[in-house]
Amino acid sequence: MDHSSSDCLLNPGEVDYEFESNEVPEVYYIRHDWPLSVVDDELVPKVGMTFTTLEDAGKFYRNYAKAAGFSTRVRCTNRKGNEIKNQLITCSREGKWKSKISPTEKTNPTASLNCPARIYIHTLKDVGAWIISKVVLDHSHPCCPSKAEMLKQHRELSMSIRRTIENNDEAGIRPSKTYQSFVAAAGGHRELNFIEKDVRNYITREVRNVSEQEDTKEFGKYFLRMKEKNSNFFFELELEEDQSIKVSFWADARSRAAFEYFGDVISFDTTYNTNRYNLVCGSFVGVNHHGQSTLLGCSLMKNEEIESFKWLFQCWLHCMGENAPKGFLTDQCASMKRALEACMPTTVHRWCIWHIMKKIPSKLNGYKGHADIEQEMSHVVWNSHSKDSFDRNWNDFLLNFGLADNNRGVNCTISRVYYADLYEDRHIWVPIYLDHHFWAGMRSTQRSESMHSLFNKYITRNSSLIQFVKQYDNCLGSREQAERESDAADFHTIIPCATKSSIEAQFQDAYTHAKFREVQAQFRGKANCITRLKNFALGYSVYEVGEQLSSSIFNKFAVTYDSVAAEVKCQCLLFESRGILCRHALSVLSFEQVSQVSPRYILERWSKKVKRRHTHIKSSHDEPLMEPRSKRFDQLVFRSQNICEFASESEELTAILHRAYNNVMAEMEALKAKRKGTSSLSHEDANLESLTSFKACQGFEQEDVQKTG
Structure with missing residues (x-):
């Protein structure tokens, strides 16, 4: 946008460039037809008004503009060195506007109408004041006081x-x-x-308006502040040559302490679109004693290459005391797989089965009846209760749908190669190959993804790094609060038993509410089970438990019971993988008339009675970096809330508080005025006599300007 008068070169008759203490500028009062009756006379600028500071003069003119229905802007400021000598403030519609955009492409609204309304302000050095030497009240456009509040200048955020x-x-x-x-x-x-x-x-x-370098610097400062607040806060940060982030990892003190109890199984997943630099966000998620997701570290990476994952996993292990988890769930990613093999060779790696099944439709393009293929594959994966049965069922599945091909040559379709690769990697995604390990109920990375979806509620691809880390803090706080609320519910309430079983009462006494509900679901499911003794020898029994799924469908499970060792084991491996005794095992225990289960089946991991160290540590939360005035403001607001709440109880108390407010306000205004100092003149007393007390006015124009002396 161009203004024809955008420079500070005014007509020689408009501005006097320097006034010593023994000089007074020529004083003009422009005639106007503005209906002053709509504006209080106290608000109208007049020649000769003086102010303590230039800011006071500008504020006075802005207040007048709001009452009259227009807005202002500083048109020109003349200086001598670092000192301001005079200033011209005009109506915001002063000047002529010329669009740089072709009218054929776009037309923008213009506010510039060469409006003449303005005031001139000059400094009086010896007096230490500022004087209005010229006023033009005429406008080249209508003004509307009722619409002034919508003008940008008069809109204010307190x-x-x-x-x-x-x-x-x-x-x-x-x-x-x-x-x-x-x-x-x-x-x-x-x-x-x-x-x-x-x-x-x-x-x-x-x-939000920060550059990438400033953002990265604030990101690093955040880590240093957190480290200063708690020495157990952990972070690592690597930067590129241009000071942008290459890879970073951090975990607060609470997450590190929680790893001691919930670091046996970890879900790790990556996501994009969490920041304006398209850095990859990775979160380490565990499961607490309530079955809730708990965050155990976060990372931002520039890429998903093997070396980046190696750096990250080694850093995370170092953070957690070199204690590798027993199980680690990830997406179907070759880079992660190779990095995990190098960094955690003893950890059982599992691919997210949900992601694998989700990809099936895209791999079956061109196959007729792909829905039948998908359904049959799901049946093979979930209903094979032994490794041998899975191998047989998988081969039959491939043969039935023409997906088998041992000669993976040129004519082999992509789908056949994909299914062949899946079978080769079956030990890291098929449940029957993995469920003899403990997974805390996790079979997919959806816990990590749910954390990412929580992030995405508050942040976008345009979010800064410092915004992201603050939202991560909020997420940590929400997870901490959810755990605290569940702990309180476990302590103050109890869930009634669904049956008369003394075994159920054992779990009721020991487990958190969330885990006891899972136990109760198995007790209810026991009603659908039929137990049959198949073999018995020297206290060792083999049972066949038939579970009725529908009127005509039964699933059969082999369950063994050792009465000497008080040990029960089911083919479904629910206890081994989730830490919850299955309905089939409970059915056998009931058949054996066992009244108390062995302590090995009551896991400390799900116990509500364990005192866990991390519950005494607050999650990290960065205090906002505020100016001293903002800090004082927040402190005053916090204290005043209690006073206001107390005073609102009655009219009498409210009246007392109002009187106190008035007294305090008067005292503060007096102190502020004393510190600020006062000039020998004020705009309220402006008149001809006050001007002549400085210097008699001289030299007045006769046409559009009225002589004031």
Whole structure:
């Protein structure tokens, strides 16, 4: 946008460039037809008004502009060295506007109409004041006081509003919701002196507008602050030559302590679109004693290459005291697989079965009846209760649908190669090959993905790094709070037993509510089981338990019971993989009239009685970096809330608080005025006599300008 008068070269008759203490500028008062009756006379600028500071003069003119129905802008400021000598403030519609955009492409609205309204302000050095030497009240356009509040200059975000916007943005509340909360609190849109666009602009300009280098620097400073607050906070950060992030990892003190109890099985997944630099976000997620997801570290990486994953996994192991988990779930990723083999050779690696099954439709393009293929494959995967049966069922499945091909040559289709590769890797994704290991109920990385979806509620591909890490802090806090609430419910309440079984009562006494409900589900399912003794010798029994799934479908499971060792084992491997006794084992224990299960079946991992160290550690939360004034403001607001709540109990108490407010306000204004100092003149006393006390006016124009002396 061009303004024809955008430079600071004014007509020689408009501005006097320097005034010593014994000189007074020529004073003009421009005639005008503006109906001053609509504006209080106290607000109208007059020649000779003086102010303590230049800011006070500008504020006075802005207040007049708001009352009159227009806005202002500083047109020109003349300096001598670092000192301001004079300033011209005009109506914002001053100047001539010329669009740089072709009218055939786009036309933008213009506000510039060469409006003459303005004031001139000069410094009076010896007096230490600022004087209005010329006033033009005429406008080249209509002014509307009722619409002035919608002009940008008169829309203002108070400190209280700004702090609320910042806090809501950090909490992930959308700007539209934040604005609507202001509207509701004020009693309508008209009661606010700002619009929703101001809220959005403030977030973009003040909260989010940082460069990548500045963002990375603040990201590193965050780690240092957290380390200073708690020495057990762990982080590693590698930067590129341009100071952008190459790879980073961090875990707070609570996550590191929680690993001691919940680090046996880890789900790890990566996602994009969490930041403006398209860094890959990876989260380490475990399962706590309530079956809830718990965060055990987070990473940001530039790529998903093998070396990046090696660096990350080694860093995570170092953070957790070189204690590798027993099980590790990931997506079907070759880079992760090779990195895990190198960094955690003793850890059982498992691919997310949900991702594998989800890819099947895309691998069956061109096959007729692909829905039948998908259904049959699912049946083979989930209903093969031994490795031998899976191998037989898988081969039959491939033969039935023409997917078998041992000669993986040129004519071998992509689908056949894919299924052949799946079979070769069956030991890292098929349940029957993995369920003899403990997985805490996890078979997929959906816990990690649910964490990422939680991030995505509050952050976007345009989010900065510091915004991301704050949302990660919020996620840590929400996970901590969920665990605390569940711990409190376990302590203060009890879930009644569904049966008369003393075994159920054992689990009721020991397990958290969430895990006891899983046990109860197995007790209810026991009603659908029929137990038959198949073999018995020297206290060792073999049972066949038939579970009725429907009126005509039964699944049969082999269950063994050793009465000497008090050990029961089922073919379904539910206890081995989830730590919950299955309905088939419970059916056999009932058949054997066992009243108490061995302590080996009551896992400490699910116990509500264990005192865990991490529960005494708060999750990391960064205190916002605020200016001293903002800190003082927050402290005052926090204290005043209790006072206001107490005073609101009655009219008498409210009146006491109002009187106290008035007294305190008067005292603060007096102190502020004393510190600021006062000039020998004020704009309230401006008149001809006050001007002549400095210097008699001289030299006045006669046409459009009225002589004041």
